Amino acid sequence: MTQVQTHEDPRTAMQVYGQRARTAARQVRKAADKAKAAALRAMADLIEERGEQLKQQNALDLEAARKNGLADALIDRLAITDKTLLSMATGLRQIAAMPDPVGSLGPTTTRPNGMRVAQMRVPLGVIGIIYESRPNVTIDAAALCLKSGNATILRGGSEAFHSNQALGGIIQEGLARAGLPQHAVQVVDTTDRAAVGAMVTMTEYIDVIVPRGGKGLIERLSREATVPLIKHLDGNCHVYLDKAADPVKAHDVTVNAKTYRYGICGTMETLLVHADVAGTLLPPIAATLVSKGVELRGCERTRAILPTALPATEEDWETEYLAPILAIRVVDDIDQAMEHIERYSSQHTESIITEDLAAATRFQREVDSSSVYVNLPTCFADGFEYGLGAEIGISTNRLHARGPVGLEGLTTMKWVLTGEGQLRG
Amino acid sequence: MTQVQTHEDPRTAMQVYGQRARTAARQVRKAADKAKAAALRAMADLIEERGEQLKQQNALDLEAARKNGLADALIDRLAITDKTLLSMATGLRQIAAMPDPVGSLGPTTTRPNGMRVAQMRVPLGVIGIIYESRPNVTIDAAALCLKSGNATILRGGSEAFHSNQALGGIIQEGLARAGLPQHAVQVVDTTDRAAVGAMVTMTEYIDVIVPRGGKGLIERLSREATVPLIKHLDGNCHVYLDKAADPVKAHDVTVNAKTYRYGICGTMETLLVHADVAGTLLPPIAATLVSKGVELRGCERTRAILPTALPATEEDWETEYLAPILAIRVVDDIDQAMEHIERYSSQHTESIITEDLAAATRFQREVDSSSVYVNLPTCFADGFEYGLGAEIGISTNRLHARGPVGLEGLTTMKWVLTGEGQLRG
Numbered sequence: 001m002t003q004v005q006t007h008e009d010p011r012t013a014m015q016v017y018g019q020r021a022r023t024a025a026r027q028v029r030k031a032a033d034k035a036k037a038a039a040l041r042a043m044a045d046l047i048e049e050r051g052e053q054l055k056q057q058n059a060l061d062l063e064a065a066r067k068n069g070l071a072d073a074l075i076d077r078l079a080i081t082d083k084t085l086l087s088m089a090t091g092l093r094q095i096a097a098m099p100d101p102v103g104s105l106g107p108t109t110t111r112p113n114g115m116r117v118a119q120m121r122v123p124l125g126v127i128g129i130i131y132e133s134r135p136n137v138t139i140d141a142a143a144l145c146l147k148s149g150n151a152t153i154l155r156g157g158s159e160a161f162h163s164n165q166a167l168g169g170i171i172q173e174g175l176a177r178a179g180l181p182q183h184a185v186q187v188v189d190t191t192d193r194a195a196v197g198a199m200v201t202m203t204e205y206i207d208v209i210v211p212r213g214g215k216g217l218i219e220r221l222s223r224e225a226t227v228p229l230i231k232h233l234d235g236n237c238h239v240y241l242d243k244a245a246d247p248v249k250a251h252d253v254t255v256n257a258k259t260y261r262y263g264i265c266g267t268m269e270t271l272l273v274h275a276d277v278a279g280t281l282l283p284p285i286a287a288t289l290v291s292k293g294v295e296l297r298g299c300e301r302t303r304a305i306l307p308t309a310l311p312a313t314e315e316d317w318e319t320e321y322l323a324p325i326l327a328i329r330v331v332d333d334i335d336q337a338m339e340h341i342e343r344y345s346s347q348h349t350e351s352i353i354t355e356d357l358a359a360a361t362r363f364q365r366e367v368d369s370s371s372v373y374v375n376l377p378t379c380f381a382d383g384f385e386y387g388l389g390a391e392i393g394i395s396t397n398r399l400h401a402r403g404p405v406g407l408e409g410l411t412t413m414k415w416v417l418t419g420e421g422q423l424r425g
Numbered sequence: 426m427t428q429v430q431t432h433e434d435p436r437t438a439m440q441v442y443g444q445r446a447r448t449a450a451r452q453v454r455k456a457a458d459k460a461k462a463a464a465l466r467a468m469a470d471l472i473e474e475r476g477e478q479l480k481q482q483n484a485l486d487l488e489a490a491r492k493n494g495l496a497d498a499l500i501d502r503l504a505i506t507d508k509t510l511l512s513m514a515t516g517l518r519q520i521a522a523m524p525d526p527v528g529s530l531g532p533t534t535t536r537p538n539g540m541r542v543a544q545m546r547v548p549l550g551v552i553g554i555i556y557e558s559r560p561n562v563t564i565d566a567a568a569l570c571l572k573s574g575n576a577t578i579l580r581g582g583s584e585a586f587h588s589n590q591a592l593g594g595i596i597q598e599g600l601a602r603a604g605l606p607q608h609a610v611q612v613v614d615t616t617d618r619a620a621v622g623a624m625v626t627m628t629e630y631i632d633v634i635v636p637r638g639g640k641g642l643i644e645r646l647s648r649e650a651t652v653p654l655i656k657h658l659d660g661n662c663h664v665y666l667d668k669a670a671d672p673v674k675a676h677d678v679t680v681n682a683k684t685y686r687y688g689i690c691g692t693m694e695t696l697l698v699h700a701d702v703a704g705t706l707l708p709p710i711a712a713t714l715v716s717k718g719v720e721l722r723g724c725e726r727t728r729a730i731l732p733t734a735l736p737a738t739e740e741d742w743e744t745e746y747l748a749p750i751l752a753i754r755v756v757d758d759i760d761q762a763m764e765h766i767e768r769y770s771s772q773h774t775e776s777i778i779t780e781d782l783a784a785a786t787r788f789q790r791e792v793d794s795s796s797v798y799v800n801l802p803t804c805f806a807d808g809f810e811y812g813l814g815a816e817i818g819i820s821t822n823r824l825h826a827r828g829p830v831g832l833e834g835l836t837t838m839k840w841v842l843t844g845e846g847q848l849r850g
Contacts, residue, residue, distance in 0.1 A: 228653065256849060
């Protein structure tokens, strides 16, 4: 791949990335799906052929990470294993096989004067991805952005530098094999932090940035960015056990919502329970959760039912634990449950467990989160589970994409009107 | 209406508007369409009942405008006449009668595990409107935002202060008559410019701002805003007469695109003509335009055909005249036409005149503007003409709404999932 000289000022270097991306975007937005799919399949083949080389480059990152005393969990995320390789190649082939979103037309209406009005799906343009440790994001994000006809600038964490550069080489070779412009996907080859500052303010060259990483990263970028971000800050998700909850569903869904994985953004962090059923529903749920090592923290009414639960404070309602800890609050009714959610939720994902249609309908209509469930665990919050095929991220924004963002979220709709010389006025 | 004390610091005052709007937004997003429509019809009735009072308040603004030597065109826009009153009342009743976008569900898909996935349309939240002179924007914008379940903060120009305050009083009385929260629509009662600066940075209280006004206003707001703007800077619109253009359509559409109204953003500013047909198409078009008082400026090849045309410079290709002036360029082919558009267009609206399906298809797919037409004049760029019922503005943004923005552009889609206790993993 063409190197941008790293001794340059990183802002100047990023301008070069930006200009190249803008030029490539004009070409790739018109690319046939055949070419885009061929490039993605070529990348999958190359990942399989060059697995050993990728692992060698990855080993350099792992070695540095160990020297720098990175936490084991972070080193795990950084590692490229046979499983990672397989998952990247499979992901590429799946995205290659998805229908091309570009150029599809929405419903056409005919106006009284006979002209036809429709909306056509088109790429956003240039997408910036700013991410931490996991090198597989390089492949997943590049693939989704390319399939949706966008040019991409990828800026991974410095701890994955060698891995990302190696993957970037494979991506560009895949693009070349399919006759697509080399700069349709660029992996930034500087680890200077100023490059990130440049990306989030390059409104002339970057149309949207998808940050992938911890809350610290997102908060920092949000403060600096003038380029729009597709993002969520955190996932303080709630499950509400309604008065009319089925006890088996209440138990199973609650346990699943907390324990499927502690570290993902869709994990339930606070359980709300209707006062009338708290006494019967909470003890079996608590027993299972405690047996799985989950620490319980409750309001006073909860602790009257579960005396071993620790007292919950205001801070607990606000916290995304990402850990085996659960806050529990007994509420008077669905209104108090929704008030609690309105106040503390991060508008990511909330769920009601109920057999009462009116309660389910109210909850789904009135809770103002990006995903609102009935009788399902919040851990379903994932583009693949929604049928989007793959997701670039989850958004709690109100404009543009909200919830899991798949290929469509990386596109926009322009208007196309067709007539036979109709005139106005 | 409750007054915010104007002796306060305007930033503090705007925080109060913001807090009230956020509270009202929680209520109005759940409001039944019956109540929203009743409020809009009550406002229409009040405008009819209080026409004389409105005109009296408007007279204060007109008097000040004349004293301050405002241009006649601006005074015209400022004036509330019987026609303006009728148009506001009719607009309100039309918006009242439109289908409520809130709560409508997109297609539902059933996942392999049986859970149902759909998207539900919900309000954006709090919308800020920043606008100049025309007081009817107060009514139109308030009506669209209310119908789509949003709370609104309206900040009009100081030259329309008395008119806007009077209309604000009518809006709040209409809200009260329908039992809706008073602060669902607030008309800012300070003319301090710092109020605008506060609005565009109040990300905690305002979800999106729709600026309505000249390029100067939009540029200034774009520089300062951290709240997203739904906007377009200008409308440098193109018509391309293809080799396969029908001569009658070419003539009539071109003349209509330029002369329907000189001052609207959809007016054609540059005409591109295929070299093979320029000699036959241009003379009759030029004759009609000149007879209507349009000044022609052309490239060298144009001037070889139309010797009376003035020479066009680089600046002409870049200019939105908003005046009876037209730039004309002869191009080699459709590729050169699209290159010209790619370089100079403001991505507002472009049109091709052709009988060739392949050319029409290519133009519509490849031109990267928010609206792309075939055989239609660019002056159709208007939400009402597209069938949106009414528009809050036109967007050349890539994220969220692109092109004319109606009720749907003032909403977002959340995900609603319904199951029977399905678990993950």
